[in-house]
Amino acid sequence: MDWLTELRRKRFMDPATAVLYLVPAAAIIAVFRLAPIASAFLVSFFDVRMGRLRGFIGLAHYTRLFQDPVFWSSLGTTAYYVIGVVPLSLFLALFAAVLLNQRIRALGFYRTVYFLPVVTSLVAVSVVWKWIFHPRLGLLNYVITLSGGRALQWLEEPRGVFDMIAGAAGWTWWPGWLAGPSLALVAVVIVSVWRGIGYNIVIFLAGLQNIPDQYYEAARIDGASPRQMFWRITWPLLSPTTFYVLLSTTIVSFQVFTQIYLMTGPPIGGPMGTTKVTVYYLFEKGFDAGGNMGYASAVALVLFAIILSLTLLQRRVVEQRVHY
Secondary structure (H helix, E strand, O other): OHHHHHHHHHHHHOHHHHHHHHHHHHHHHHHHHHHHHHHHHHHOOEEEEOOEEEEEOOOHHHHHHHOOHHHHHHHHHHHHHHHHHHHHHHHHHHHHHHHHOOOOOOHHHHHHHHHHHHHOOHHHHHHHHHHHOOOOOOHHHHHHHHOOOOOOOHHHOOOEHHHHHHHHOOOOOOOHHHHOOEHHHHHHHHHHHHHHHHHHHHHHHHHHHOOOHHHHHHHHHOOOOHHHHHHHHHHHHOHHHHHHHHHHHHHHHHOOOHHHHHHHOOOOOOHHHOOOOHHHHHHHHHHHOOOEHHHHHHHHHHHHHHHHHHHHHHHHHOHHHOOO
């Protein structure tokens, strides 16, 4: 049997064999990832309307894009959305994962409940939450009015939340971006955090369970409190998991579309366009406004460059604090 073991070892160490194993995955990535990116890059230099190529126009789409105030407004709305979703998703998922990592009854049930929204169709989630936010028939406004509060126009309110809070307190607030994201966008943020938190909880749970118990036992012997053990042991050793969740959640947040379209969608992207994120703007130009696929491709590539730059910046700055 020694010759057979040696034959298997040499076979799996053969570079040609390794390449053959990589070919199927590489082909899928090339066809469904790299080819569309290359195609969008080429199309962005042409005038393509309603599926018809009308000619080469060079950088005209990019020049028009950077001069379009609606594009910059959509970027600002996307930034508001990302700033709302990413910190909330990380904090709530970590908090829930720490609780679920304890020895409690019905632990499997709680883990299942938290993960159910992840496997539920995003279309179904968006439709159900749209009814929950309904100004007259919605469950949320019913609870608010039952508690003595005033019903809100959740998905129809264009005012910024900071402006609304200041107005309720009788203060004067600044207009523009300082007014904050619209209440409609905040409602979408709530849905996105609720829907995606289960996935992040599973990732954090895996990271927590990979931390050796010996560290906690030694800390207890030294008289460390639970808070000290979290900040001195759990948080540093969980940093690779936190870094991964930060990167993935940021990338996914920049690509939000489905819940925006279904909850606040046509014709202009929410009340007075206050939920028109960049991907919705891309969809509008590529499919609604005359099918200008060349311009939509330029928008997609600019968004790709922004996400890539931000990801590289996160790796450069945040990864230095990661303890592997």
